[in-house]
Amino acid sequence: MDKKKLSERDICTKFITPALEQAGWDRLTQIREEYGLTKGRILVSGQMHTRAAPKRADYVLFYKPNIPIAVVEAKDNKHSVGAGMQQGVAYSDLLQVPFTFSSNGDAFLFRNALLSEGVLEREIKLDEFPSPEQLWQWWEASKGLSEAQAEVVTQNYYTEGTDKTPRYYQLLAINKTTEAIAKGQNRVLLVMATGTGKTYTAFQIIWRLWQSKAKKRILFLADRNILVNQTMQNDFKPFGGAMTKIKNRQIDKSFEIYLSLYQAVSGNEEESNAYKQFSPDFFDLVVVDECHRGSAAENSNWRAILEYFSGATQIGLTATPKETSDISTTHYFGDPIYTYSLKQGIDDGFLAPYKVVRFDLDKDLSGWTPEEGMVDRYGNAIEVREYNQRDFDRSLVLSQRTELVAAKVTEFLQQTDPMSKTIVFCEDRDHAGRMRSALANLNTDEVAKNSRYVVQITGELSDAQANLDDFITPRERYPVIATTSKLMTTGVDAQTCKVIVLDQHIQSMTEFKQIIGRGTRINENHDKYYFTILDFRGVTNLFRDPDFDGDPVQVYVPPVGGSPVPPAEPFPEPEPKPDWDAGTGDDAQTEVRKFYVDSVDVKVAAQREILFDAQGRPITGSLKDYSRQTLSGEFESLDDFLSHWDAAERKQAVLNELKAAGIHFEALAHELGLGADYDPFDVVAYLLWERPPLTRRQRAAKARRADVFDKYGDKGREVLDKLLDKYADAGVGQIEDLQVLSLPEFKELGTLVEIVRQFGGKAGLQRAIKELEDELYSA
Structure with a gap:
């Protein structure tokens, strides 16, 4: 047999797989061939999209179904034994496994990052491949696990009756958390971007700890009814009869898994603290969803629950750790044991990328001052001072501003897809109501088809629950547009939301991330691959903040001695009301006197799309200069570019590489004066070498x-x-x-x-x- 004539797949089938099986690796449960790690970043061009190439390892070896332990990268026999090592190490780094192998069918190059044998890399024969027990023994020793701890760590995740298995980053989060708890760590913080499956990850952690008997009674806390209901009906469903939801402060101690709203077990009066019906040691695990919210604040009623069960292991889940001078998620839970960011999720193709269109309104830029003695719509004398963007829709309502925003939203939907699920974030309930009316007036044809084309979803409305349920259900067409203030900022799984409208003054990075998270989910069955942000308040300036997708920096300083003045609760804690109203206090109407003015013209001073580089940072300078600099790093000369282009089996693959590097061909062609009729090939050649372009026709x-x-x-x-x-x-x-x-x-x-x-x-x-x-x- 001439190995040089064999394909890479033949090398795998004839040499690598047999060597693994001979070493004791089970083909069905331990050897995963062509193992998908990422899905490939979604690349957006105009209204079109495509995906970059996904990352896929030739082999990932699992000691147990939940424990990846090694990567094997294969090459055909025209390559050297170690030709796949660099690529294999990149995949091992992604999976955070210590063992990497490369092979061309002649032998293996073995990389042992633990230095178990005193050397980093060495070549071994095909029949010298280490067994599963040998690799695990080395790794277990490096982790310092006792026999009891190893039993917890190797407990499998839930797979019964489902094809769903954790993605690579979910496995890392599950394994790191389980291992830390097995070793005795009692406060754990998991930071995972919205849409990356925090609740599913939490379920798998709880399942393994519960099945291994390491934790027997578990409390899952959330601050919104919809979070608890979604969790019970979806990810936690396998717990079945062992699970209950605490309602109406009624406690039944015969269950093992409890889910509850904070508000259902706590309150401002001592007798309303239903959680005290449990003994402090009743639960040995407490999981806190969206832990950046109420429980992050010192001296809050919600924090008191965690302190009451302080003997239990506590896991905090959040997409946005909160770090202010008064509130610190990390002070209570500690530094994150694992972080999976929005940027990572978008790069991997698990989260939807976003486009940003910013509208600068003239009155927002210049402000407005009423004349002396001017009265509003209702005859109220308007206080004479300069009103600016912070005042609009809080203390001063310019009705033409509301109508202009509604008109621009309508215009965008009509140019793209009028049935795109859209959330409009407003200043308060009053603003949300007026925006609903303005949008309905501009979309009478759609409203005639279905009166729920545009609805207001705020906590005080009796139909809010029904409208929200239908809005977030992919198969339900209506409502299409939802106007809201705070209610939909967090915990709302709006898989098919394609447009987010920002007409709310937002300074909190935590709140901004939560709002952006409403659009980050992908739903391929409903053609949701990316979303668009329409910004009317300059909120997307927060994208330029270096902390936008970075690790939280703790600025909270715990008080030394004495009782500090309690910081303001981030969200009010109302007395629990039936179902829907429980957990909606954060949407409370702010009582501020408002003036309503109809006679002031408002116009769009500037409209532009904000473009982002490969690192997700806004491109602030010239697009031509940025593109020229980026492309110059890819191609040394025109001949280099032409040869690279000619050699590519698929030209689209080259374009996808350049798009992933942050090249925006349509916008660049427009800036160069070429328009949309020119091929990206011509755009690049013209930009870098002034080669005369041809249109596609x-x-x-x-x-x-x-x-x-x-x-x-x-x-x-x-x-x-x-x-x-x-x-x-x-x-x-x-x-x-x-x-x-x-x-x-x-x-x-x-x-x-x-x-x-x-x-x-x-x-x-x-x-x-x-x-x-x-x-x-x-x-």
Whole structure:
């Protein structure tokens, strides 16, 4: 057998997999081939999107189904034994596993980051691959686990009756938390961006601790009814009859898993503190959802619950640790044991990226001062002073400003998709009500189809629960637009929300992150891959804050001696009311006198889309300069660019690489004066080397004149002509996706199978498309 002629897949099948099985690795439970780590970042261009290549390891080896322990990277035999090591180490770093192997079928290069044998890397024979027990013994020793601790750590997660398994970062969070608790750590903080599965991760942690008998009675605390209900109905459902929800302060001590609102077990009066019906040692694990909220504050009623059960292990879950001069999540729970950020989630393709369109309104920029003696709509004398953006919709209502914002939101939806689920964040309930009315007036055709096209969702409304449930349910079309103030900032799993409108003055980074989190979930079944932020208050300036996606910096200083003046509660704690009202106190109406003015014109002074670089930072300078600098690092010369382009099997893959590096081709073409009719190929060549550009239609016309396609016959030529039409309309990505042949315009030429057969099979069609591309981009 000549190994040099074998493909990489053949090397895996004939040499690597047999070596693993011979060493004692079980093919069904321990060897995972072509293991997907990430999904590939979603790249957005105009209204189109595509995905960058996902990260996929050739092999990930698991000691137990929940414990990844090694990565094996394979290469064909034309490469050296260690050619895959660098790539394998990158995957090992992602999984945080200590063992990496590279092989070309001749041997393995073995990297042991624990230095168990006193050397970092060494070559071993195919029949010397270490067993699962050997690798685990080395890793277990490095962790310092006792036998009892190892039993907890190796307890499997829940898989029964489901194909769902934790993603790599969820596994890390689960394993790190479980291990820390097994070793005796009693305060644990997990920081995971909204939409990355905090509750599912918490369920798996609780399941393993519960199944291993390390923790027997568990309390899960949240501060919103919807959080508790969603958790019971979805992620926690496998607990079945062992689980209960505490309602109406009624305590039944026969269960093992308890879920509760803070408000259902606490209050301002001693007799209302229902949690004291439990003994302080009743629970041995307390999990606090959204722990940056009420329980983060010293001397709060909600913190008192945690302190009452202080003997229990406590886990805090949040996307946004709160660190102010008065409140500190990390002071109570400690530094995060694991952090998975918004940026990581977007880079990995698990979270939706966002576009930002900012509107600067003239009165927001210049302010407004009433004339002496001016009265408002209701005859109230308006206080004479300068009113600015902070005042608008709080102490002064400019009705034309509300109508202008509603008009711009409507205009955006009509230009994109009027049925895009949209949340409009307003200053308060009054503002949310007026915004609902303005949007309804501008969308009478949609409201005529369904009166719930636009609704107000705030805590005091009797239909708020029903409207919220339908808004966040993907299969429900209505409501489409929801106006709110605070109620939907956190804990609302709005999977299909495509537009977030900011017409609220926000200074809190925590609140900003929570609001952005409403749009970060992806739902491919409902075509939700990215979302758009329409900013009318300059709130997205917070994207420029270096702390936007960084680790929290603790600025809280705990008091020394004596009782400090209690800091203000971040959210009021109302007496519990039936179901919906429990947990909605944070949406309380602020009682501030307002003036309502109808006669002041408000206009858009500037409108622009904010673009972001590869690190997620706003591009503040010239897009041309930024792009030139970025692209110059990719290509040394025009010849280098052309050779890289010609060598690529798929041109779209090159474009995806450049988009992932932060190149915005449409905006760049516009800034260069080229418009949307030019290929990104021409945009790059023109920007860097001033090569005269051609439009896509010019390139298509040039390619049509080539006689190289005559060999495919009349029908084949017809197919290629239509592919050139698709290229002229939408670019090279269209012709490289064979599914384009299923579109209606190709039906007259035959089915997809018949068209492929015309070229002698899939490989023949791909050769023809490569020839077509060669003609498109020939000098």
